[in-house]
Amino acid sequence: MRYFLAFDAGTGSGRAVLFDETGAEVATAGQEWWHASDPRYPGSMDFDTEGNWAALARCCREVIAKAGVDPKDIVSVSATAMREAFVLHDESGAEIWACANVDARADAEVRELKRDHPGLEEDIYARSGQTYALGALPRLIWLRRHMPEVLERAQALTMLSDWVLYRLSGELTSEPSNAGTTGLIGLADRKVLGDAMEKLGLRSDIFPRSVVTGECVGTVSGAAAKETGLAPGTLVIAGGGDCQTGGLGLGIVENGDCAVLGGTFWQQVVNVPLTLTDPSMKLRINPHVVSHLNQAEAISFFTGAAMRWFRDAFGQGKGYFELEAASKEVPPGAHGIIPILSDVMRYNEWIHAAPSLLNLSLDPEKSGPAAIFRALQENAAIVAHRNLEAVFALTGERPARIVFAGGASKSPHWAQILADVTGLPVATSKVKEATALGCAAAGATGAGQFGSLMEAGAAWSCIEDEYQPNRALRDLYDEASDRWQRAYAAQRALVAEGVTQSMWRAPGT
Known part of the structure; x- marks a missing residue:
């Protein structure tokens, strides 16, 4: 039996997942992590390359031990990761600086870019699908101002998926589905927007050689083999951004296909043609x-x-499944509780309200852990529904179904709530780790098992269950969605007035 291993460096955890040649998950190991803020720089979110690589290497060794496989039977290894996060390398390849995805330290730089270069953000968005919100451009300018010695030494910029491949093989490469989230890669041609970088006095050659998902970039080095337990010489294959490899793992490879990926963040995605952009700049467009x-x-x-x-603060020692079991007894609508957490996507004005729970009752049965847990699940579905409706309005088409994946899709109850709220059938994948599965499919393609990524996605994706929407609940959830929208607007206003503090806000907003 041949095996394919995927590393997944996510926002809230790192994982190693092993698949066999049929696409079946053999073993997985993960470690929760978070990303520290540098107290000197408000909004910063550093990525610990040394500590997090050690965590990924431990996960790899654990997976190999769990599966009981000979490392020589692992044909290839690939990597996927959170987008937007990147690593800077010096001339020797060593990492000299790294940030996580929602690092927001470049607030002043975004404001200055908008003031001093009117129209530049709009031009970059039209070509790359990205605004300054999570882009690399303001962060690089921030480095030039605050850590000039770092930027002067930087010879290469890699995304986290590329960085894992570098740790494995010693090869510096750049793959566009993830690099595209820097806002410096064109959607149509996947090439660096060198003119935008040069206009601002930045080097346009900082991206290393470009590779495509499924391309072999090298082999596992002797040093990496000792750290991970992999066999030296194992093929190292280019992966991609987590959302995009997740789409591949779900078979979301045709125009109009739709998925919700439920992890630390939830992504709602619809495949679109290369020519589509959003005139409102509220949505983002990424290379697949x-x-x-x-x-x-x-x-x-x-x-x-x-x-x-919620589990850690109020779960009273219970796990997710225990909390959900109790929440199933709570009626739809969760007694009117309104969670204020994520707003809908506003890429050009991304400000979230302060985390809060509104409309709680003094009746413990109506505002206890079970009721709040259900309210959080319903709210996730409401925000996903509103986000998807914005995408459908842009494309002018509605899909036949939503494919639901990620950790949240392990819950049949949550999948049913998503169907009830959106009014669309919701299909769940047999393999819940769709992001890792797509990454492993890329690895299998690079190793010659498949002739193309589309062939790999079609062969390995497998729908396990489908949930039909309960039409009788549509009015209830539409009304709950309207109340949430009005409540959220009021909570955003409190942030604007300085009464409360935003959960997160994009730099320059």
Whole structure:
């Protein structure tokens, strides 16, 4: 039996997942992590390359031990990761600086860019599908101002998925589905927007050689083999951004296909043609790993992280399944509780309200852990629904179904809530780790098992269950959605007035 291993460096955890040649998951190991803020720089979110690589290497060794496989039977290894986060390397390849995805330290730089270069953000968005909100451009300018010695030494910029491949093989490469989230890669041609970088006095050659998902970039080095337990010489294959490899793992490889990926953040994605852009700049457009498609995407912030927070703070020692079992007894609508967490996608004005729970009752049966847990699940579905409706309005088409994946899709109850709220059938994948599965499919393609990524996605994706919407609940959830929208607007206003503090806000907003 041949095996394929995927590393997944996510926002809230790192994982190693092993698949066999049929696409079946053999073993997985993960470690929760978070990213420290540098107290000197408000909004910063550093990525610990040394500590997090050690965590990924431990996960790899654990997976190999769990599966009981000979490392020589692992044909290839690939990597996927949170987008937007990047690593800077010096001339020797060593990492000299790294940030996580929602690092927001470049607030002043975004404001200055908008003031001093009117129209530049709009031009960059039209070509790359990205605004300054999570882009690399303001962060690089921030480095030039605050850490000039770092930027002067920087010879290469890699995304986290590329960085994992570098740790494995020693090869510095750049793959566009993830690099595209810097806002410096064109949607149509996947090339660096060198003119935009040069206009601002930045080097346009900082991206290393470009590779495509499924391309072999090298082999596992002797040093990496000792750290991970992999066999030296194992093929190292280019992966991609987590959302895009997740789409591949779900078989979301045709125009119009739709998915919700439920992890620490929730992503709602629809495949679109290369020519589509959003005149409102509220949605983002990303390169897909399938080269002839892009993905229109909306993001719900900290959805999975909020569930972890609730479990740890109020779960009274119970796990997710125990909390959910109790929440199933709570009637739809969760007694009117309104969670204020993620807003809908506003890429050009991304400000979230302060985390809060509104409309609580003094009746413990109506505002206890079970009721709040259900309210959090329903709210995640409401925000996802509103985000998807914005994408459907842009494309002018509605899909036949939503494919639901990620950790949240392990819950049949949550999948049913998503169907009830959206009014669309919701299909769940047999393999819940769709992001890792798509990454492993890329690895299998690079190793010659498949002739193309589309062939791999079609062969390995497998729908396990489908949930039909309960039409009788549509009016209830539409009314709950309207109340949430009005309540959220009021809570955003409190942030604007300085009464409360935003959960997260994009730099320059």
